[in-house]
Amino acid sequence: MSGDGRGYMTEERILIRDTAREFTMKEVLPVANRLDPQQGTIPMELRQKMANMGYFGIRVPEEYGGLGLGAFEYCLVAEQLARGWMSVASIMARGQAGWLRLGGKLSPKNADRMRRAARGEFLQAAALSEPGTGSDLASISCRAVRDGDHWVITGSKYWCTFADGADYITVFARTAPPPSAEKRFLGISAFMIEKPRGSLPENCEGNPIPKIGYFGWNTYELSFQGTRVPADALIGEEGKAFYLMAHGLEAARAHTAARSIGLAQGALEDSIAYAKERKQFGMPISEFQAIRFKIATMATKIEAARQLLYYVCGEIDQNRRCDSEASMVKYFASEMAEEVTSEAIQIHGGAGYTKLHAVERYWRDARLTKIFEGTSEIQQRIISDNLLGRSVTERRMIEQAFEHLR
Template sequence: GNKYWCTFADGADFLIVIARTSDAPAGKRHLGLSMFFVEKKRGTLPKGVNGAPIPKIGYFGWKTYELAFDNFRVEAADMIGEEGQAFYYATSGLETARAHTAARAIGLAQGALDDSIRYAGERRQFERPISDFQAIRFKIAEMATQIEAARQLNYFVCEQIDTGQRCDKEASMAKLFASEMAERVCSEGIQIHGGAGYTTLHAVERHWRDARLTKIFEGTSEIQKRIISDRLLGRGRN
């Protein structure tokens, strides 16, 4: 089979592979999956695994692979935990992963804000810096307010995680709010830079491209809304 979106597949020292080890009951395909630890030499892929980097529009700091498994075998001794429990192992860290993604989004937005403040102080029009104009000042104020709101929400979620409290709804809120905020703020950063923001001469364009991904991975914005609404309406799992 094939697996898309395998981050650091070439540079990692091991792979975590989830494989079906038993048939799943009707309507419960998440059951019967087991997790395996596969050691490998860094810079290579194991025998029976081939792959190539996926061409992305951002997040160039890491390579993300599509992997193809053909006659690839794992040992029973390499199983992580109990057989058939891979789904639960994989999903047990989603709250932390979503807080992590929210933090990335906040950092990207903060970078766009910092760059925009700097640029607005340097760029001059009509013999004055553009930071003197109300249109620019109000954009900066709104950007900073949205960033701080996301940061404080994520701090709360991180505290819940650190103290062992359930916070799947709140983690989804933080991830949803921060990622949507980051794209808006980075877009406003490009607007403040004007035409210069649409070039690769300023980092704000990279912030914008990378922020767009935070709305997709670790569960799309639509998935986060589903989780939040399920919890509020009493339709989620206990």
């Protein structure tokens, strides 16, 4: 496996990466190969093994029982887990204490939640998008109205993965009308809705969305019909949850890039192994220049994405702005992953178009990475706006989002 990244990789990081690699090959990949074709659910046993490894608390401070590490280590582990099953690399993100880490001073209750999150006992689902609102999150219409000591939430949410299996759902809802069109990002608040695992919150109905991939868990459309939550369910400041959304996007996009790289790496390794075994015209197809050049190109693209990811993670951990670079690595890695996994299917020939080989799973999941955490087109807009200029209002909004929680 390539990618030591000698400018970034310490002995500790190499150990973290290699340990995650061993865990994936032993624990994750066999489960994925067995359950993904059946659209099965990530087993609780595997989740507990992840918790024992500390993977749900990589970014949680040590004082709350986490590993106290940064985005770099987080993405190292995510890449390896995605090499086995992207859904497992994704469920890891449902720990890490979510937006609690960014919501200001912790109450004793939230401090306990942080510790539980680090142990994998308090996992979240996030409800941001809506049926009519995807990338434009400032336009959400789900509402929360104050009623005495409670908030009452009404409205629809879409693409809420793990809504049933999570211990709580973080819902972004509008609590006040925007003061102006230029400041429509204000008036949005975030709420923590605790619930039993395996069910939805009270006064909330939902249906799983039929997906072509990203199996291992369910993704829901939700309808909140007067769901009541206590006043202290508010995360951070009322009306300023857009800052929470914006502040975490750089790490989230790096995480998606890491997952993309993991998928591509799995496809590459499987293709190399298959090319050495598969014989045509009396010799392994790995002897044909067409196949050798495909593999060389695949490996080059993966390594380019990986090295850019290392740089972005370093910037995040130094608390430096890298919104362009985070968008670049998310855009480049996700586009690369679809290309590489498609080439892997081509190398496998007809066998690659069956569920007998994992490359079809890597391909299906890679296609999603170009959509979630901001589509490729959204990433291109961010990059081009930073290069060519954006409106003064939009630039000020983004600067405020970063400075507010710095």
